[in-house]
Structure formats: structure tokens, C-alpha cells
Amino acid sequence: MTGVRDRIHAHLRTHPGVHVSAVVRELDLARGQVQHHLDALVGEDAVVVERFRGRTHYYPRGYDGRARRRIAVLRRETARDILVTLVERGPTRPGAVAETLSIARSTLEYHLEALAAADLVAKRRDDAGRVTLVVTAPESALELVAATDPRVTDRVLDRFTRLVDAVLEG
Amino acid sequence: MVLLDGGATGTLPPLVVVVAVLAAVGTAGVLGVALAAYVRRRERSYLLVVGAVAALLGRSLVTVYAYGFAGLSSGGHHLIEHGFDVVLVALVIAAVYYARSVAPAREVEP
Numbered sequence: 001m002t003g004v005r006d007r008i009h010a011h012l013r014t015h016p017g018v019h020v021s022a023v024v025r026e027l028d029l030a031r032g033q034v035q036h037h038l039d040a041l042v043g044e045d046a047v048v049v050e051r052f053r054g055r056t057h058y059y060p061r062g063y064d065g066r067a068r069r070r071i072a073v074l075r076r077e078t079a080r081d082i083l084v085t086l087v088e089r090g091p092t093r094p095g096a097v098a099e100t101l102s103i104a105r106s107t108l109e110y111h112l113e114a115l116a117a118a119d120l121v122a123k124r125r126d127d128a129g130r131v132t133l134v135v136t137a138p139e140s141a142l143e144l145v146a147a148t149d150p151r152v153t154d155r156v157l158d159r160f161t162r163l164v165d166a167v168l169e170g
Numbered sequence: 171m172v173l174l175d176g177g178a179t180g181t182l183p184p185l186v187v188v189v190a191v192l193a194a195v196g197t198a199g200v201l202g203v204a205l206a207a208y209v210r211r212r213e214r215s216y217l218l219v220v221g222a223v224a225a226l227l228g229r230s231l232v233t234v235y236a237y238g239f240a241g242l243s244s245g246g247h248h249l250i251e252h253g254f255d256v257v258l259v260a261l262v263i264a265a266v267y268y269a270r271s272v273a274p275a276r277e278v279e280p
Contacts, residue, residue: 035203054209096257110211161207161216168215 004029005037009060012047015149017057017071022151060164067159069118074148077158078103079111083120091124091132120144194230199226218265225258267277 005029012018023034038058041047048059050068059068073079081101086092089100098108099111112133115121120141122133135141150158178232201223208216229251 027255156203157206157210160203161211164207164216164219165269 002034005040008034008037009041011047012041012058013060014161016059016063017068017075017148019056020058021149021153023058047138066119068145070120070143071148073111073114073118073120075150075154076111076114077155078107078162079115080145080148080150082108082111083115083135084145086121086133086135087138087142091134094131097133102166103162104169106169107162107165110161110165184237187234189234190230190237194227196235197223197230198225211266215265215269218261218268222258222261222265225254225261229254229258 008023011023011027015022018026020031020034020038023038024031028065029036036070038047038049042049042058046061046157048061048063048068050057050059050065050072055072057068057072059071063071078101085097085100089096094105094108094112098105099124101108110125112121113121116123119136122134124134126132201220204216204220204223208220232247232250232254
């Protein structure tokens with residue numbers, strides 16, 4: 001019983017921000033069992049729950065709100081692509097980022113909003129009011145990208161929205 | 171030929187039902203993704219895309235029902251299927267229209 005709970009806790013430490021379904025899949029446990037142990041771990045204050053944009057994420061204690069938000073954002077392929085592009089190219093205009101990644105403006109803007117809310121990317125305006133995108137902390141940003149891994153469902157959803165945005169905006 | 175014309179006494183389902191069931195299963199999957207995308211984005215265009223995929227699913231379901239359960243006359247189900255086509259096209263056009271009318275209000279600059 002506690003062995004299972006320890007396994008779940010250990011999994012959360014190596015995969016902060018996972019969803020219940022991912023724990024169920026990765027550890028090959030029953031959903032009810034995982035939920036029961038997660039609830040117990042939350043009760044013991046060993047694990048923190050956070051709902052971000054309609055999805056429930058579980059984190060080991062010690063991840064503050066900003067770190068949790070960052071990991072949730074970086075589960076999205078396109079947000080990762082945008083961040084990595086900005087690290088590689090340095091401060092870049094939004095139009096150039098959209099062009100480099102072949103994504104629609106609405107896709108870019110949607111992910112920028114999330115990246116800015118997580119304090120990963122900032123918008124700078126020059127005197128003429130033109131926007132340049134900058135990564136707030138390039139090195140730690142790359143570490144976070146390496147530490148997070150989008151699930152298959154995250155990838156499918158991300159690519160679908162990318163496609164729809166591209167088709168609709170033509 | 172029973173397999174192709176959907177003979178009522180055949181033990182095998184007519185080919186059209188098999189194809190329509192395959193289409194319905196695939197479309198149901200796409201509908202799930204479209205719904206998840208709408209929940210994430212909360213934009214009117216995404217809701218219209220959900221409607222368009224649902225119309226596509228409706229079309230397959232009508233075919234399954236008409237041939238599989240012989241519930242509709244041949245003319246009747248064709249009318250309903252093409253009716254779904256009209257709805258689908260209208261929803262896609264509306265989704266494109268709203269995507270265009272929303273885009274300039276967004277903040278990204280050239």
C-alpha cells in the first residue's frame with residue numbers, strides 16, 4: 001500500500017506537473033488507486049494540486065506557483081518551439097517568430113500570452129511602439145524545456161489547434 | 171450483390187455500413203480533439219469547427235442508421251446527408267469569417 005504511494009510520490013518528483021492519467025499509464029496502476037494515493041499525498045502536504053487552464057496538475061511540494069505554471073506551459077509543443085526559437089535568435093519581432101515556425105498569428109499570440117503569464121517571455125516596446133519578444137532567463141528556460149516532456153494527448157491537441165488556426169487564417 | 175447493394179437478407183453488413191462505421195469512429199475521435207481544442211481556446215471559430223465535425227459525424231451516423239437498420243427510405247436519408255453537408259459548409263464558412271474578423275483585434279504586430 002505505502003509502496004505504491006512511494007512510487008507515485010517518486011514519479012511526481014521526476015515528472016512534476018503530471019496529470020492523473022499519465023501516472024496511471026506510466027506506473028500501470030488503476031485510476032481509482034492513483035487518485036486515492038494522490039488525495040492522501042495532498043492531505044499530507046507532500047503534493048500540491050494546481051488547476052491551470054482547465055487541467056489538473058500534480059507537483060511535489062517545493063514547486064512554487066510560478067515554477068508550476070512554467071511547467072504547465074512547456075507541456076505544449078508550440079510554446080516550447082517559440083521559447084527555443086527566441087533563445088536561439090535573441091530578441092525577435094513576433095512576425096519573424098511566426099514565420100520561422102510557420103504558425104498563424106493567433107497561435108503565436110495564444111502561446112505568448114501563456115509564456116508571458118509564466119514569466120518566461122516578455123514583450124518589449126520601442127519608442128515607435130513596435131514589439132520585440134525577449135526570453136527573461138534563457139539558461140533556466142532551456143533547462144525547463146529539457147525537464148518537461150509533452151504527452152501524446154498534449155501533442156495531438158497542440159497540433160490540431162495549430163492546424164485550425166492556420167486553415168482559418170489562411 | 172449483397173455486399174454492395176445492402177440486401178436486407180444478407181448476414182454480412184453491406185460494405186457501405188462498414189465504411190460508414192469506420193468513418194463515424196474516426197470522426198468521433200476528431201470531434202473529441204475539436205472539443206478539447208475549444209475548451210482550451212474558448213473562441214467562437216473553434217466552437218464552429220466543433221459543429222462542423224459534429225455534422226460530419228451526423229452524416230456517417232445517418233448512413234449507418236439508414237443501411238444498417240433500414241430505418242429511412244433511400245431518398246430520405248440522402249436528403250438528410252446532403253442537409254448535413256449544407257450545415258457543415260455553412261459552419262466552416264462562419265468559422266473562417268470569425269477567425270478573420272477576430273484576428274486584426276489581436277495584439278501581435280507585423
